[in-house]
Amino acid sequence: MMVNTDCGSSPKKMIEIDWNNLDQRRCITACLVKGSYVLESDQTKVTQLAPAWWQSFHFRRIDVLECACECVFCKIFGPNTWFICGVVFEYVPPEGVPRHPKAPRYIVAFRGTMPRDPTIFGDMRLNLRILLNKQHLCSRFSEARKLVRQLVSSADCDSTGSTVWLAGHSLGASIALDVGRDMMMGEGFNLPTFLFNPPHVSLAPAANVLGVPEEAKRDVHLGSYLVKHAMGKTILRPQKKKMEAVFEKLSSWVPELYVHQRDFICNGYIDHFELRKQAQERCPRVAKSAATLAYRDLLHPCAVSGFGDKKSGRQHLLPSARLWKNSNPEGNAHELRQWWHPDLILSSNLYSWP
Numbered sequence: 001m002m003v004n005t006d007c008g009s010s011p012k013k014m015i016e017i018d019w020n021n022l023d024q025r026r027c028i029t030a031c032l033v034k035g036s037y038v039l040e041s042d043q044t045k046v047t048q049l050a051p052a053w054w055q056s057f058h059f060r061r062i063d064v065l066e067c068a069c070e071c072v073f074c075k076i077f078g079p080n081t082w083f084i085c086g087v088v089f090e091y092v093p094p095e096g097v098p099r100h101p102k103a104p105r106y107i108v109a110f111r112g113t114m115p116r117d118p119t120i121f122g123d124m125r126l127n128l129r130i131l132l133n134k135q136h137l138c139s140r141f142s143e144a145r146k147l148v149r150q151l152v153s154s155a156d157c158d159s160t161g162s163t164v165w166l167a168g169h170s171l172g173a174s175i176a177l178d179v180g181r182d183m184m185m186g187e188g189f190n191l192p193t194f195l196f197n198p199p200h201v202s203l204a205p206a207a208n209v210l211g212v213p214e215e216a217k218r219d220v221h222l223g224s225y226l227v228k229h230a231m232g233k234t235i236l237r238p239q240k241k242k243m244e245a246v247f248e249k250l251s252s253w254v255p256e257l258y259v260h261q262r263d264f265i266c267n268g269y270i271d272h273f274e275l276r277k278q279a280q281e282r283c284p285r286v287a288k289s290a291a292t293l294a295y296r297d298l299l300h301p302c303a304v305s306g307f308g309d310k311k312s313g314r315q316h317l318l319p320s321a322r323l324w325k326n327s328n329p330e331g332n333a334h335e336l337r338q339w340w341h342p343d344l345i346l347s348s349n350l351y352s353w354p
Contacts, residue, residue, distance in 0.1 A: 019102040029167040030339040036111040040084040063088035069122035112170030173198035193255035200268030221275040228290035243292035251353040263333035319353035
């Protein structure tokens with residue numbers, strides 16, 4: 001496979017796809033997510049640049065997720081402006097080429113924030129909702145869940161859900177994460193999910209910026225686990241039992257998590273999984289008990305009432321994932337373009353629960 005990676009231009013050509021190759025899966029899904037960005041951008045332009053991002057990989061666009069802007073300006077001055085937030089692609093192998101058993105039938109790609117586009121106000125509103133862990137109440141998230149449920153139902157997926165893949169970047173990764181968890185918890189479908197630079201709301205990025213030593217972070221994290229372990233035996237005991245059941249249901253879902261070490265928006269996931277593993281090695285019983293809890297449960301104990309209802313956020317608690325870490329010192333650490341480089345050197349670790 002060869003992908004043109006110059007300055008965000010579309011792929012030049014496809015030689016052959018090896019669906020067993022994890023790097024090629026990454027490149028292709030990243031390009032399809034880019035296609036969702038370009039498709040929205042094409043709406044205000046004469047040229048149509050988006051199709052090259054999926055046609056090069058033998059995909060065709062069969063549906064789009066359009067949502068009305070929910071920002072205060074549209075609500076006050078109306079009428080609401082509609083934007084493309086996601087795209088459903090169908091994989092159609094070249095004529096005479098048999099379908100690879102590991103190839104998806106559909107990939108649903110969700111775009112992120114577009115800072116120089118009219119969507120900026122609605123996008124930033126959703127980013128604020130993610131910061132407050134209230135994103136699941138927004139129509140863009142609920143419509144995405146509805147779209148994927150209908151697609152999975154029409155595609156006649158088995159329990160592995162491998163027929164339908166999810167992918168997203170930044171804000172779009174939050175949507176894909178929310179949809180993937182909803183399908184696993186509510187429908188029992190384990191959908192392969194590719195998350196590029198997903199936001200992680202925590203204090204870890206601040207500690208990294210301040211240069212807190214790794215040993216100090218480990219000790220603070222373990223101390224925090226001891227506190228949460230104690231709370232799980234007392235004031236948060238009901239929440240702990242419910243969240244343990246949630247973790248058990250989600251444990252077999254292992255999204256592909258692509259983060260950059262310098263990206264403060266997503267690098268909290270690095271500490272989330274690496275420090276959790278270190279705590280498991282030092283105090284297994286405490287780590288297993290504390291990992292299911294968060295301090296925000298003290299303020300919003302009803303937030304653990306279960307997944308699939310209106311209070312089912314908790315994106316900061318992800319039981320399992322394969323974490324791909326990019327440590328390249330050059331370039332914009334949050335840009336999507338880094339992930340479609342076919343020769344990208346990454347380190348990866350599989351974190352499973354328990």
